[in-house]
Amino acid sequence: MYETLLMIPGPTRVSSRVLKAMSKSIVNHRSAVFGEILNDTNEMMSEVFQTENQSYLITGSGTAAMEAALGNVIEKGDKILNIVGGKFGERFMQITETHQGIPVELTVEWGNAANPDDVRYILEEEEDIKAVTMVHNETSTGVANPIEEIGKVLKDFDALYVVDTVSSLGGDDVQVDNFGIDICVTGSQKCLAAPPGMAAITLNNNAWNVVDKTKSKTYYLDLKKYRKSGEKTVPETPYTPSVSLMYAMNEALKMIMEEGLEARIKRHEQAAKATINGVKAMGLELFANEEASSATVTAINIPEGMTDKNLRGTMRNKYRIELAGGQDHLKGNVFRIGHMGNITHREIISTIAALEMSLKEYGYEIELGTGVSAVQETYMPGNNTLEFF
Amino acid sequence: MYETLLMIPGPTRVSSRVLKAMSKSIVNHRSAVFGEILNDTNEMMSEVFQTENQSYLITGSGTAAMEAALGNVIEKGDKILNIVGGKFGERFMQITETHQGIPVELTVEWGNAANPDDVRYILEEEEDIKAVTMVHNETSTGVANPIEEIGKVLKDFDALYVVDTVSSLGGDDVQVDNFGIDICVTGSQKCLAAPPGMAAITLNNNAWNVVDKTKSKTYYLDLKKYRKSGEKTVPETPYTPSVSLMYAMNEALKMIMEEGLEARIKRHEQAAKATINGVKAMGLELFANEEASSATVTAINIPEGMTDKNLRGTMRNKYRIELAGGQDHLKGNVFRIGHMGNITHREIISTIAALEMSLKEYGYEIELGTGVSAVQETYMPGNNTLEFF
Incomplete structure (x- = not known):
């Protein structure tokens, strides 16, 4: 009957x-x-990427963009430095x-951020790294990686800097041009x-120079075709795009411009x-190192004596709030709260309140309102100068 | 940018x-x-009215139905007992x-419920009362009147029992047939x-017997025409209805049936x-006598030192939650929280949390979370057996 409140790290409430x-x-x-809508959407997309580059929309999930x-950069045998601190890495x-x-x-321990010095070390040791892949916001662990600092390291090397901002763009600061990101991808x-x-x-041009010398390894995701179609007098996509989702993206980006x-x-x-x-x-513990914590998703250890099933089941079935579980080896040990998109103080307060109630029902010792009052405090004048929150 | 949360006593969130x-x-x-949609909507409307009578939909506000x-019952000079304890009375x-x-x-003091004995007394004293008007839920004061008990009194008299359930039907118990209500009206x-x-x-038939003997005082709201159009093989309304709102009513009533x-x-x-x-x-005071308090709207005295402008202004502009002010002589003294329609624990918690924050900002002494924890307590197992809330 009721709409369930999505407090997961995507999809978010629309x-x-x-x-x-x-x-x-x-x-x-x-x-x-349609050409006009496509153009308009691409331009707003570039604004959100904070870049002078062209942007391209692909009908598909964030993984398709990854x-x-x-797939447009790698030739067989090319060495790619993959920074891996979670599922998306x-x-x-x-x-x-x-x-x-x-x-x-x-390898970065799950819950920690990548260390720019480690990246420099590998780039100095290993020859001919063609590209470095970095996940800005590790959705699986609630960690935000220092993409600006790693970008600074990359300036001293030829490797392309490929950054996944699927769960950060539009919520955390991604300055494609200023951070020296060569290829940046995101999801809707x-x-x-x-x-x-x-x-x-x-x-950017560095990336295109490589792409132009590389035969695309996929047909659907051949970026040269996207560029070519986009350069027509009436801009197009190479294959039929989801027209409806293009409308949605266009409107969502307009709302970002307005905010x-x-x-x-x-x-x-x-x-x-x-x-x-x-x-x-x-009294709950964060999974991630707090200094590395994400702006868009928080991973929390499931407290002793509580199961994932009871915790998230109660939140979902009783309080109609959907939380995310842990992924891979974190399954059953961690749950995650997404606070991205158009989530406001109102939804965070409801979520924390329901979390208190769910835990208390299963014997966790807590005085109701304890977590909520800390949320309220964060938004009180003095701690908060935002006009919209 | 954000949708403001409507916590007013109508319109409610759709x-x-x-x-x-x-x-x-x-x-x-x-x-x-369209005839089928109209029929279907009318039938569900009668289910919500808890009546065997036909129901009729009128394009217009609740006042049009009042x-x-x-206007279909009164002849010049007819005596009508108006029970008045608020703006809608x-x-x-x-x-x-x-x-x-x-x-x-x-006259009933604002904030109190009508007393059935007083109704009986007037009906015994005054001759030829043709109809008694009663507002079930006084939206202006947050009072629910005892329509069942007053219905029992009315059984001993000929007067028609006309009840406004604009802000109660679908949220409070309105048993048109069992309570002896002759004419019942509501809004969408x-x-x-x-x-x-x-x-x-x-x-009901008592009402139709009077209506049939009375020349309608309004053209648009002539109920005999609504009945006649509704009785056609393909049911109709006498004048062009809002087709879109009929779709909306139909769907809203379906959701009520599902719940x-x-x-x-x-x-x-x-x-x-x-x-x-x-x-x-x-530490706030209810405006209405708590025993008479409404199931759908709560009126609260604005505490000393706080103004309506600051209170509702902060709630609206900072927390994006719309509350209602006082009406007529209650303006500036009272604010009202609507908790009707598809409002759940989530919205009540957000509202009470924001209310605490708004008051505290203006110097009201309160520990954040105090009100919220009382709301949480109300919904904890033991105090709450509902499946959906």
């Missing part, structure tokens, strides 16, 4: 404005009217293998608050602070 | 299901396809005057959780309890 935009009539995807990034490595690259793995359904099914990619990217990033920062303060006040 | 239904293509309002009730009296009836006013935008703009009315009327009424009861417990724990 506003009625975006849903409404998505329900407009379908137009010909090879027409001036594959587009590597691993995915870049798997894609490297799929396209017959040779992964050089920099996280901080951008559009429905799932659309991905975006942007490449202002800077304000939006600060709002996410505050939401993360509030969530962290709330769970810590409840 | 679910995306209902909004979606409303955006369907317009059909001919004199066609079999006028339809009296007054409205029935004004409608009585508009149609040249003679109001007999039973309160507990039914449809958009504003549609009203409904139901009349179950009994469960829905209990959910509202729990929401009222939670709200009252929350504000009392904060």
Whole structure:
């Protein structure tokens, strides 16, 4: 009956404005009217990427954009430095293998951020690294990696800097040009608050120089075709795009422009602070190293005596709030709260309140309101100068 | 940017299901396809009224249905007992005057419920009372009147029992047949959780006997025409109805059927309890006599040192939660929280949390979380057996 509140790290709640935009009539995807929408969407996408580059929209999930990034760059036997501190870091490595690259793995303990010095060390030791893959926001662990600092390291080397910002773009600060990111990818359904099914990619000239010399390893994700179609007088996509999702992306990006990217990033920062303060006040432990904690998702250890099934089951079935579980070896040990997209103080307060109630029902000792009051405190004037939060 | 959370006593938040239904293509309002929708909607309306009577939908506000009730019953000089304990009780009296009836006013102090013994006393003293008007839920004061008990009194007299359930139907228990209500009216935008703009009315045989002998005082609201159009092989409305709102009402009523009327009424009861417990724990005072308190709206005295402008302004502009102010002489002294329609524990918790924060910002002494924890307590197992809340 009720809509369940999505507090997972994507897909996130989609506003009625975006849903409404998505329900407009379908137009010909090879027409001036669609060309204008595509152009407009691409331009806003580049603004959110904080880049002068062209951006391209791909009908597919964030993973499709991750594959587009590597599948247009790797030749058989190319060495790729994969920085792996979670499930999505691993995915870049798997894609490297799929396209017959040779992964050089920099393992980062799950819950910690990558260390720029380690990256420099490997680049100095290993010869001919063609590209470095980095996941900005490790959705699986709630860690934000220092993409700016690693970008500084990369300036001293020829390797392309490929960054996955699927669960950070539009919620955390991603300055593609200033951070020296050569290829950046993202997805529609996280901080951008559009429905799932659309991905975006942007490449600078360094990246295009490599792509131009490389035969694409995939047909659907051949970026040269995206560029060519996008350069037509009436811009197009190479294959039929999801027209409805393009409407949705367009509207979602408009809403980001209205809020202002800077304000939006600060709002996410505050939401993360509030969530962290709330769970810590409840006596819960963060999974990730707090200094490395993400602006968009918080991973929390399931307390002793509580099971994942009871915790998330009660949240879902009784309080109609959907949380995410742990992935891979964290399954059953960790749960995750997504606070990205159009989430405000209101949803964080409801979530922390319901979390207190769910835990208390199963015997966790807590005075109701303890976590909530810490969230409230975070948003009180003095701790909060935002206009929208 | 964000959708403001409506915590006012109507219009209430409309679910995306209902909004979606409303955006369907317009059909001919004199066609079999619309006739079926109209029939279906009327039948569900009667289920919610808990009556065997036919119900009729009127494109207009709840006030239109109030006028339809009296404008088809009053002849010049007819005596109408108007029970007046708030703004909407007054409205029935004004409608009585508009149609040249003679109001007999039973004044009830704002904040209190009507006393059935007082009704009996007037009916015994005054001769020829043609109808008694009662507002079930006084939206202006947060009082629920004892419509069942007053119905029992009315059984000993000939007067028609006309009840306004605009802000209670679908949220509080309204048993039209069992309570002996002759004419019952409601609106779309309160507990039914449809958009504003549609009203409904139901009349039993006693009422129709009077209506049949009375020349309607209004053209648009002539109930005999509604009955006649409704009785056609393909049911119709006498004038072009809002087809879109009919779709919305149909979907909103379907959602009520899915939840179950009994469960829905209990959910509202729990929401009222939670709200009252929350504000009392904060040290605030209810405006209405607590024993007479409404299941759908709570009126609260604005505490000393706080202004309505600061309180509701902060709630609206900072926390994006819309509360209602006081009406008429309560303006500036009282604010009101609506907890009707599809409001759940989540919205009540956010509202009470933001209320604490707004008051604290203006110097009201409160420990953050105090009100919220009382709301949480209300919903904890032991105090709450509902499946959906």
